[in-house]
Amino acid sequence: MIRELDALYKETAKSERYDIMKALMDCKMAEGSSVGEHVVKMIGYSERLKALEFPLPPGHMMDMLLSSLPPSYDGFVMNYNMTGMEKTPEEVLAMLKTTEGGLRKHRKQVLLVNKTASFKKKKGKPKKGKGTGKTGSQSNSKGGAKNETECFYCKGTGHWKRNCKKYLEDKKTGKTGKGTSEGAQASKE
Template sequence: MTNEIQKQYDRLEDVPSIMLRMKDVYAVPDRHIRYAATKAFFGTKMTEGLSVHSHGVKMLSLVEKLEDLKAGLNNDTYIVVILQSLPPSYDPFIVNYNMNGLEKSIHELINMLVQYEATIHKSEPAVLVGEASTFKAKGKVPDAGRGRRARERPSQPLLAPEVLLLLPRRGRAKGR
């Protein structure tokens, strides 16, 4: 310790009073720690494809940390936030949980989520992944519009009458 700090603590008589004074001066306030823990808890989202068990353990550790800091949240709030942190593939589970009005502890909820994850993976069909073919058709494509009706002309000309007078007529012999 430097001389100035040592002189400040020389006036204090016993170790608990020195520790209390040091805690007051150098400790980070609980409010900041509680803010960081709450932000981490409410901001945690499970990414699709990761284990729900590891996500549940992470959320459970954040819940225990918030309870140690006396954040003032109840069990229902913890469960709602955990359910909201799940990816969209867990929407059927969330609907079922809310529709049945289940009241479970956080540990029971995590166990139910692990069972649901096992059910999802068991029922997922296998997906075949392959390359796209570069097949090119050869030859003429048959025209479905051939025939008498396809040759009929539209009732109105596509060009203005002045332009039609300037164009040679098709289908006539040159000598006529």
């Protein structure tokens, strides 16, 4: 009877050990998630394996833990490996939490820069109370160009090319071509 129970326990333990090892190897931390929750979960898997009389060597556990971290922790992993530290997973957890705080600060600064650096022109009319974007030398009225404004087409004053009667007439008759200088063409006529 005891042998049968022992054999049954060993089969159940083998199956559970397989499931835990699979979960431990598949455990990857998502970028931006809590490093504390992730490491505690991995430590829990290690403790369950120890309870099943299948403890992982400390170096192997640390390699699995460090390799499960997202790319934002690559600097931490490199420093840990280069300094030859021999820490317990609990000690590494404390170090990772400190690193996580620094990463979050850095992420917020980058986000703030991205939010303030908008150079796109807004379409539509400006809202009431907002500036129009025109400088003091530009006209605020819808009337058009000031009297001293010179037309690029006919060299007259008080209007722009888009409102120039000569330009509009020449455009209708096809006298304005892309290959010719419009101003030179207007002065010849």
